[in-house]
Amino acid sequence: MTTYKQLPRYRYFVLASLWLTIIFLYLDRANISMAAPFIKEELNLSATETGLILSIFYWGYMVGQIAGGVVSDRYNIRRWTLVLYFSWVITTMLTGLCRTAGQLAFIRVLFGIGEGAVINPVTKLQNHWAFPQERGFVNGIYVSSGYLGLAAGIPLVGMLISVFDWRMMFYVTGAVTLLGVIVFWLFVYDHPGDHPRISEEEKNALQDALVKDRVNYDPTQANQAPLSFFQGVKILFSDWTFWVICTSIFFILGVYFTCFAWIPGFLVMERGMSSLNSGLSLTLPYLAAAVGAIVAGYLGDKLNSRSAVIILATLLTIPPILGLFFVESPQLTITMLCLTFFFNAAAVSKFLVLTFDLYPAEIIGVALAVEMGLFAGSGGIIGPILIGYTYDLTGSFFTGFASMAAGMMIAAIMMAAIYFHERKLKIQKMLKLAQA
Template sequence: MNINNNYKTNLTEEKPTRVRYLVLALIFINIVINYMDRSNISVAASHMSKDLKLSTVQMGLIFSAFGWVYAALQIPSGYLVDRFKPRAVYACSLFIWSLATLLQSIVGGFGSLLGLRLSIGCFEAPVMPASNKVASSWFPTNERASAIAIYSSAQFVGLAFVSPLLFILEDKFGWKFLFILTGLVGIAWSIVWYALYRDPSKSKRINNAELNYIKEGGGIVEDEDVDNSTTKEKAQFKFSDLKMMFSNRKLIGIYIGQFTISSTFWFFLTWFPTYLVEYRHLSFIKSGFVSSVPYLAAFCGVLVSGFVSDKLIKKGVSMGVARKTPIIIGLLLTTTIIGANFVDSTPLIVMFMAIAFFGNGLATITWIFVSLLAPKNLVGLAGGVFNCTGALSSIVIPIVIGIIVSGGNFTPAIALIGILALIGALSYIFIVGKIEENN
């Protein structure tokens, strides 16, 4: 009798599927396309500004226009992700921002280009809250930092490997072709995402063993049989929820940190190619390959950060030490960007930039704190608030640098990025404090 029972038990034991890794691959591609459509303007900027007769101040406004609505819509986007789910929100936003990218190929001047950049910022707003929601749904707590690191690394992979290709294409076919190609890629992928993605409880690919593994490990999985009216009631917007997001000391600390981390990123995403071509006098094609080195360094940094942080958690290291240490070290490394002001050699300039962006990559796992600190039914809203504070840098940094460098000197702009990184490190050290997971 016992033998038969053991035999039946062995037959019914399931080996967990690994559908979560397919989902992670889908998010990864989403982010590559997302950042390709953010950065293509910086590749096109040098030739586009001459063709459209745009000044450095106007280009600063064009660079920052994306951030105006992107930052403003982060909180509403977080609410949308909680209410309408990532599958539809992601697909719609990806399709429309890709269409706006495509239309940049026919702009005739400052006004039309500004309007399209505003549109792209609007429809890219749900991307990071949706990605964080998907990762929080599909990955248990002890794998989440690695998952976030992998999909966050996509932004640097896109910049490192796609940017040189974009420079070559722009040089060969012109800046208009750049927007046509990147727009069409995004439109096609929006259809693929909608066809393939499902939440864990609705996926036909996942088995019960993997679903239970995710749930028992702290994954935020909504049961398929939960009443829809209950789900909608949970997702109703409340000002008390929003007030809580701005009254918690830990959250305020990570908001400050996110602004400083994003400031470095937006310098590289907007003004870095111009810095290499016009201030350091590198050729256009050479600058495309040189600029890829810091992006590769950042890619390595974010992967090291995520995997090391999760490994420390599995070894029993405290949450605060495992999660905060890579971020603080990364921000301190980012301050070394100031060293580029004191050298003229291209290899040394690239070295300082690479060290700084490696540090920025180390610090990029900050999204882990959203799912750790926020109530589980408000992960989307918390992600929106968190990304809103970071996105403010996409408004401030391009404009401020555009004003600073209008006289042809990038030295103060580089110093500004280093100082902000130091402020971010101090925020995590003195304001964030001990990290504990909310239930």
């Protein structure tokens, strides 16, 4: 019998195109964090106002995620994504034209809608193009792609700001994103059955594997009818585990998004680095995050437990977050950031795969919309504002970062309940497959 490892691998061209999308998504999202100290100075903003500008992206992101999640469950993902992907090019370049805080806030909301409306459809596309046995590792690369883009792109952003200014940086990064749009158009289709260039052998194997991996798969029914959209929503929203996961995501991805927004500013404002040096200094933490996501993907597949990896990684994120304020040297500061990013990325990368494992395929888009849009987006809104507000009050980032560490502890405790639920569900799935 042919295993998935022995099949042709055209699917990796599609997956690589999705990973490139994530590289540009994170670069275009995080470039403002490098520009923030200079925008703050030029527009005469307080730290609280700067935090509001950094967080306002997530208001649009939240709306976009919900819309994108619903659309990905009901309509053609490829067409939807191409249009919105191109909108990043426009809104990123328009950011460089902003002359007031109001203009900047308006453009960042539009940009947030465009990015938010793409991330869930792209995540769902990846699930269409990966075998269940490789899902954790593939998703680890997917999450790590954003960090790899940041590791390579943030120093470039810092250089563009140093050589030109923050406005020119937005023009250049917006224009470069057009490359990703073209690659997506060439290689990505909604399903293996839609793709004109995939082999019949690989297409049929993918489609059969994904049917059998469904949470509600019944081996006694030859042609099982899919759930309707509203049936799926009812099942999802009545499941207590979904809301526990959502609350944990609020805390864990709140750290994830807040680090994107404020760590470059932390290095400039608290450690006195230049924009170029802070960009170069962040290369190692972003690379560490990329490795963390891949390692977590491998461990999740090996242990067959996504929640166990989330709990361990979440607990291990807490010491280095607090350790940032007990070290002074640049080398130790970067070491603490590397550890923080490594473990946080490991935890974040497992939530997507856990969602695929626990809930019906017909409603994955809505599940991700609520998890990553509403709850993670709320963390992305509150976190940067909290950091800016406490910095204005105390002149230090410590209080805000300590609050994030406390949230991580709460999330780890909550995820313990999910560990036992996941274990029970996977035993039930194994018994069903044994009957097939």
